[in-house]
Amino acid sequence: xxxxxxxxxxxxxxxxxxxxxxxxxxxxxxxxxxxxxxxxxxxxxxxxxxxxxxxxxxxxxxxxxxxxxxxxxxxxxxxxxxxxxxxxxxxxxxxxxxxxxxxxxxxxxxxxxxxxxxxxxxxxxxxxxxxxxxxxxxxxxxxxxxxxxxxxxxxxxxxxxx
Numbered sequence: 001x002x003x004x005x006x007x008x009x010x011x012x013x014x015x016x017x018x019x020x021x022x023x024x025x026x027x028x029x030x031x032x033x034x035x036x037x038x039x040x041x042x043x044x045x046x047x048x049x050x051x052x053x054x055x056x057x058x059x060x061x062x063x064x065x066x067x068x069x070x071x072x073x074x075x076x077x078x079x080x081x082x083x084x085x086x087x088x089x090x091x092x093x094x095x096x097x098x099x100x101x102x103x104x105x106x107x108x109x110x111x112x113x114x115x116x117x118x119x120x121x122x123x124x125x126x127x128x129x130x131x132x133x134x135x136x137x138x139x140x141x142x143x144x145x146x147x148x149x150x151x152x153x154x155x156x157x158x159x160x161x162x
Contacts (some may be wrong), residue, residue, distance in 0.1 A: 009052060013063070016045040016070050023077060035081050043074035053115065054105075064114055068122040072098055076129060088137050095133055096146040099126035103150040 023038030049067045075098035082091035105111055105119035127147075134143045 009049065012045060012049050012052070013066055013070065016042055016049065016074075019045060020070075020073065020077065027077070027081060032081050032085055036078065039074060039078045039081060042070070043078060046070040046074045054111070064118040065121070068102070068118045071101075072122050072125055075126075079129075079133075083133075088140065089142070092133065092137070092140045092142045095126070095129055096142055099123065099130055099146055099150055102126055 019038055019042040023035050023042055026032075026034035026038055046067070050071050053064055053067050075094050079091040079094040082088075082094065102119040102123040106116050106123060108116070111119075130143050130147055134140060134147065137143075
């Protein structure tokens with residue numbers, strides 16, 4: 001069983017990389033429906049990786065930062081396609097979902113210190129994306145609410161998380 005836990009995450013990360021690459025190719029060729037399909041598949045893979053990270057006792061098996069990066073990139077890429085299609089509300093939802101998840105992980109004392117610190121680091125990126133989106137789309141109400149509720153959780157930590 002230990003070998004499966006070592007191999008599975010590496011294979012899952014490789015599969016995610018391949019899927020996101022296919023989505024990026026479709027996006028650059030303006031094949032939005034194919035890009036959405038690939039990015040959604042990448043997000044599903046990233047969510048599985050994140051669940052593995054959260055539920056495993058052997059966090060060293062997984063690169064926590066790689067998993068969080070995959071999670072954030074998947075959401076942000078989806079948001080980019082929706083925004084390009086003019087579906088600003090769905091784009092906002094995707095950006096908010098990513099930030100809210102990282103905020104919950106960061107503030108959950110039952111999570112490991114490594115997970116909380118990784119969520120905090122990657123939350124800086126999701127926060128910046130929300131602020132940029134808010135400026136581009138006239139203070140979108142969902143984004144404004146997420147920023148108000150979740151705040152700058154990633155930059156407001158006064159003490160180490162461990």
